Every structure is written in structure tokens, then in C-alpha cells.
Amino acid sequence: MSENTANRIFNTVNVILIIITMVLCLAPFIHIIAISLSSNRAIGSGEVSFFPKELSFEAYSKVFADGSMIRSLIYTVWLTVLSTVLSMAMTIAAAYPLAKSNLKGRKWFMLVIVVTMFFSGGIIPEYILIKNLHLLDSTWGLILPGLISPFYMIILITFFRGIPESLEEAAGIDGSSHFGTLMRIILPLSLPVMATLSLFYAVGRWNGFQDALMYITKPELYPLQLKLYQMIQQNQITELMQNEGIGAVQVLPESLKAASVIFSTLPILLVYPWLQRYFISGVMVGAVKG
Amino acid sequence: MKTSIYFRRNWQLYALLLLPMIYFIIFKYGPMYGVQIAFKDFNFFQGITGSEWIGLDAFREVFQNQGFYTALRNTLVLNLLDLLVSFPAPLILAILLFELKKAWFKKLAQTLLYIPHFISWVIIGGIVLQVFGTQSGFINNILMSMGFDPLPFLSDKNYWLFTYLAVGVWQSAGWGTILYLASLTGINRELYEAAEVDGASRLRRIWHISLPGIKTTIVTLLIINVGNMISIGFDRPFIIGNVAVREYSDVLSTFVYRVGLQSGQVTLATAVGLFQALVGLVFILGANYTSKKLTDESIM
Numbered sequence: 001m002s003e004n005t006a007n008r009i010f011n012t013v014n015v016i017l018i019i020i021t022m023v024l025c026l027a028p029f030i031h032i033i034a035i036s037l038s039s040n041r042a043i044g045s046g047e048v049s050f051f052p053k054e055l056s057f058e059a060y061s062k063v064f065a066d067g068s069m070i071r072s073l074i075y076t077v078w079l080t081v082l083s084t085v086l087s088m089a090m091t092i093a094a095a096y097p098l099a100k101s102n103l104k105g106r107k108w109f110m111l112v113i114v115v116t117m118f119f120s121g122g123i124i125p126e127y128i129l130i131k132n133l134h135l136l137d138s139t140w141g142l143i144l145p146g147l148i149s150p151f152y153m154i155i156l157i158t159f160f161r162g163i164p165e166s167l168e169e170a171a172g173i174d175g176s177s178h179f180g181t182l183m184r185i186i187l188p189l190s191l192p193v194m195a196t197l198s199l200f201y202a203v204g205r206w207n208g209f210q211d212a213l214m215y216i217t218k219p220e221l222y223p224l225q226l227k228l229y230q231m232i233q234q235n236q237i238t239e240l241m242q243n244e245g246i247g248a249v250q251v252l253p254e255s256l257k258a259a260s261v262i263f264s265t266l267p268i269l270l271v272y273p274w275l276q277r278y279f280i281s282g283v284m285v286g287a288v289k290g
Numbered sequence: 291m292k293t294s295i296y297f298r299r300n301w302q303l304y305a306l307l308l309l310p311m312i313y314f315i316i317f318k319y320g321p322m323y324g325v326q327i328a329f330k331d332f333n334f335f336q337g338i339t340g341s342e343w344i345g346l347d348a349f350r351e352v353f354q355n356q357g358f359y360t361a362l363r364n365t366l367v368l369n370l371l372d373l374l375v376s377f378p379a380p381l382i383l384a385i386l387l388f389e390l391k392k393a394w395f396k397k398l399a400q401t402l403l404y405i406p407h408f409i410s411w412v413i414i415g416g417i418v419l420q421v422f423g424t425q426s427g428f429i430n431n432i433l434m435s436m437g438f439d440p441l442p443f444l445s446d447k448n449y450w451l452f453t454y455l456a457v458g459v460w461q462s463a464g465w466g467t468i469l470y471l472a473s474l475t476g477i478n479r480e481l482y483e484a485a486e487v488d489g490a491s492r493l494r495r496i497w498h499i500s501l502p503g504i505k506t507t508i509v510t511l512l513i514i515n516v517g518n519m520i521s522i523g524f525d526r527p528f529i530i531g532n533v534a535v536r537e538y539s540d541v542l543s544t545f546v547y548r549v550g551l552q553s554g555q556v557t558l559a560t561a562v563g564l565f566q567a568l569v570g571l572v573f574i575l576g577a578n579y580t581s582k583k584l585t586d587e588s589i590m
Contacts, residue, residue, distance in 0.1 A: 031420065043426065093306040118574055121323070178302040203408050
């Protein structure tokens with residue numbers, strides 16, 4: 001077997017393996033989309049795989065007609081935007097001074113922050129803190145506790161360090177204050193890493209679930225994930241009980257659950273391709289430790 | 291008076307730091323202050339300071355609690371199995387991706403492989419039900435149409451373990467390739483060219499150049515993983531788990547939530563949380579130390 005043939009075989013096998021992996025990544029989504037667009041009869045008899053059978057938009061019209069799903073979506077979008085903006089502002093405010101190696105007391109500030117990466121009070125003391133601050137059942141209870149991620153802050157510090165110091169010095173000689181330099185020079189140069197971290201914060205808040213489960217009891221403050229959880233999991237429990245013959249409880253149609261899953265996933269999938277090109281470089285910056 | 295000039299010139303930097311530091315003190319050190327609940331007979335009406343000290347009673351209770359041992363065992367076992375299954379997956383995938391010749395195809399593949407990482411566990415939970423469900427799950431539909439019996443992927447302990455691990459690989463393998471790809475890109479191209487001239491096959495090149503080239507990354511990530519052995523996220527076991535498989539799916543984080551917030555045994559749950567945090571700290575510091583010794587690279 002010549003070297004060329006061996007090479008070709010290797011490439012072909014490799015491409016096939018990657019295609020299989022790609023299909024495995026996407027197949028569950030395609031299946032769910034097919035379910036959400038099929039009639040309940042076709043789903044019930046197990047005929048739906050990757051193409052909708054007996055095309056029906058009923059599940060989606062139910063999701064939209066319900067109103068509470070839409071309200072939860074709008075609330076979650078607002079929650080995500082607000083907490084991403086605040087998180088970024090706070091992360092920048094922390095990272096810019098800490099990126100300066102001649103900042104007096106830098107070591108102590110870093111220590112105070114880094115300790116929190118390795119030790120935490122745990123969820124019960126956190127819950128009690130939130131309760132004592134009267135943040136239960138409030139939007140702020142979902143925003144404030146996760147405001148700064150020390151890890152993202154370190155990524156940003158590392159990035160700021162990579163910006164040539166001479167730029168800042170030149171601005172300083174021209175009489176620019178630290179605020180001015182940050183706003184006019186540093187931030188415009190940091191757009192890719194800003195986009196990356198914003199995406200990470202936004203995805204984290206959008207997908208965040210545990211805090212809402214613990215801190216929120218008012219249905220009008222349910223973020224999408226909590227709402228979805230109640231819809232899907234309560235259902236699973238009743239289904240399990242039915243399997244074991246405990247009472248016949250009303251189970252939501254599969255198509256409705258699938259439509260809700262797609263409904264909650266779509267916003268992320270729409271934003272993702274636009275920001276995707278940034279985050280690889282952003283993660284690389286983070287991988288080179290600070 | 292050098293310092294006063296320094297502060298006059300740099301006060302803005304400290305002003306910027308003020309809010310973030312207040313944030314860390316209230317929201318990160320506040321709960322650390324609350325850790326003393328583990329040593330008190332905590333009562334919501336009397337608050338932290340008003341409650342009576344009970345010494346180590348809560349810990350005695352923890353170490354006599356059967357549920358705690360189950361949760362501890364599950365945490366360690368699930369993490370260990372996850373390490374065996376989920377750790378090599380991104381490594382293999384990264385090497386395959388790196389060997390791809392066409393840039394556009396590589397990009398497309400990466401874009402698609404990263405997607406599961408951005409999906410919430412709640413949504414994954416929904417997908418898992420549709421794919422693995424016993425009654426109408428996709429896989430069981432196929433099995434039944436081929437004349438087999440459906441498999442209880444979600445309600446039998448051992449099948450559940452398989453589901454839990456498979457879903458973990460699916461969610462994290464693609465995203466995990468990023469760091470490996472970064473260090474693969476850092477390998478000197480000339481090494482590959484020289485090997486090619488010497489007649490080394492592609493597989494040999496992978497074995498003798500790619501793998502040794504990213505050894506440090508592999509070891510560092512492995513150590514981080516081992517360091518996180520006792521800490522476990524809440525969402526994945528909570529959402530993929532269910533009542534039928536609790537014997538395997540209840541881990542420390544879900545145990546603390548269930549005992550502390552659902553059954554109201556706040557002191558007991560705080561003690562378990564503190565135990566987990568302290569052991570976790572030891573693991574992480576040990577991992578960091580090992581990493582420093584072995585690879586000259588520290589995680590911190």
C-alpha cells in the first residue's frame with residue numbers, strides 16, 4: 001500500500017468519524033424538532049424519528065397561546081441582558097486596576113478574590129444570606145450573587161496585560177485619566193474578549209436554574225428554565241408513577257414538551273453563531289494563565 | 291509624601307475596585323460567615339448570632355447518616371466514571387479535528403460540536419426524556435420496532451448510569467477539544483515535516499509528535515479533574531436523576547439541597563456542605579501541588 005493511499009484512507013476515515021460525531025451532536029435536536037411538529041397520534045405510535053409525521057403546528061400555537069411561556073421568555077431576556085451588562089461592568093471595573101502590576105495592594109485584592117474560587121460557604125449559608133438581604137423572590141436575588149466570575153475576571157486581566165503599555169503611557173502623557181484611558185483605549189481594543197465573556201455570562205444566566213429553584217417561588221418571576229423544568233420534570237414523575245401503576249395523572253402531550261424545549265433553546269442558537277468567532281480566541285487567552 | 295502623590299494620581303483605580311470588592315465581601319464572604327451554622331442549632335427566628343452553639347454535634351449526626359454515605363459514594367463514583375469516559379473523549383476528538391485538511395469543514399465541525407455545551411441541563415433533561423424515555427423514547431421505539439424489549443434507561447439504576455455518562459460525553463466532548471486544539475496548534479510544524487520525510491505514517495506522527503506535544507495539557511486537565519473529585523455540579527445529577535434511581539443519583543449537592551431546603555434540616559445540610567468544601571479544598575490544593583511537581587505548571 002503506497003503512502004498516498006494510506007493517507008487517503010486515513011483522511012476518509014477521519015472525515016467519516018467527524019461526520020458521525022456531528023450527526024450525534026445534532027440528532028437529538030432534529031428529533032425534538034420533528035416531535036414538536038408532529039401529531040400526537042404519530043408520536044404516540046412511535047413513528048417520528050427525524051422528520052415530522054402528520055405535520056402539525058398545534059404544539060407551538062399552544063405554547064404561544066398560553067401567554068405565560070412568552071411572559072417568562074421576555075422576563076428571562078430582560079434578566080439576561082441586565083445581569084450580563086452589570087456583570088461585564090463589574091468585571092471590567094475589577095480587572096482594569098488589577099491588571100496593573102504596580103498597583104499598591106494588588107496582591108491582597110487578588111488574594112481576597114482568588115480565595116473565593118477555592119472555598120465557598122455552600123448553598124445553605126448562601127440561601128440564608130439571600131433571605132436576610134430580603135432578596136428572595138426578587139430579580140436581584142438572581143443577579144447579584146453571581147455578578148462577578150473570578151475566572152472570567154482573570155481572563156480579562158490576562159488580556160489587558162497583553163495590551164502594550166506604551167499605548168496607556170502615551171495616553172497618560174496626553175493628560176488622559178485612568179477612566180479616560182479605560183474607556184477610549186483599552187475597551188475598544190478588547191472587543192473580542194468582551195464579546196466572549198458577555199456570551200459566557202449571558203449563557204450562564206440564560207441557563208441558570210439552581211438559584212431560581214431555590215430563591216424564586218412567585219410564578220411571575222420564574223425564569224424560562226425553571227418554568228420548563230416544572231413542565232417537563234413534574235411530568236416525568238407522574239409518568240414514572242404511571243409506569244408503576246400509581247394513579248392515572250394527566251400527562252402533557254410530548255409535542256408540547258418538545259415545542260417548549262425548542263422554544264427555550266432557539267434564542268441561544270440564534271445568538272451563538274454571531275458570537276462564535278470571538279470565543280475561541282477568548283478561551284485561548286484564558287488558557288494562558290494570568 | 292510619595293504615597294499621597296501615588297493616591298492622588300491613582301485614586302480612580304481604587305474607586306473602580308470599590309464595588310467589586312464590596313461584592314466579594316458581601317456575597318462570597320457573607321456565606322463563609324454563615325458557615326458557623328454548622329456548629330449551631332440554627333433557627334430562622336433567632337438568626338445566626340442568636341442560635342445556640344452545639345459544637346460538633348451536627349458532624350456526628352452527619353457521620354451517622356446513611357443518606358450522607360450514599361451521596362458521598364455516588365459523588366465519587368459518578369465523578370470517577372465520568373473521568374474514565376468523558377476525559378478521553380475530547381482528547382480523541384481534538385486529534386481527529388486537528389488532522390482534518392479542509393479548513394471550512396473543520397470550522398463547521400467545531401461549530402456544531404460546541405453547541406451542546408451551550409444548552410442548559412433543563413433543556414438537556416427534556417431532550418433526554420424524548421430520546422431515552424421507556425414508553426415513547428426514540429431509542430426504545432427503534433428497539434421495539436426491531437422486536438426487542440424496551441430498556442429502562444431512566445428508571446433502572448444501572449441503565450441510568452449509562453444514560454448519565456453518555457449525556458455527559460455528549461454535552462462536554464466538543465467543548466473540551468478547545469484547549470487541546472490550542473496546544474496542538476502550538477506544536478512546531480517542522481516536527482511533522484521531518485517525520486513525514488522519514489516516512490512516518492499519520493498514526494505514527496500522532497503517536498510520536500501530537501500526543502507528546504500536548505502531554506502537559508493532558509496531565510494538567512487530568513489533575514484538575516481529579517482535584518474536583520468531590521465537588522459535583524447540581525444541575526446534571528438533579529435533572530437527569532429521578533425518584534426511581536435516587537440510590538445512584540443522589541450526590542452531595544442534591545443531598546444538601548434536599549435535606550437543607552426541602553426538609554429544613556439547615557444545620558445538618560450546612561455541615562455536609564462544609565465537609566464537602568473542606569475536602570474539596572484539600573483535593574484542589576493537592577492537585578495543584580502535584581501539577582506543579584510534575585509539569586512545572588500550576589493551576590493557580
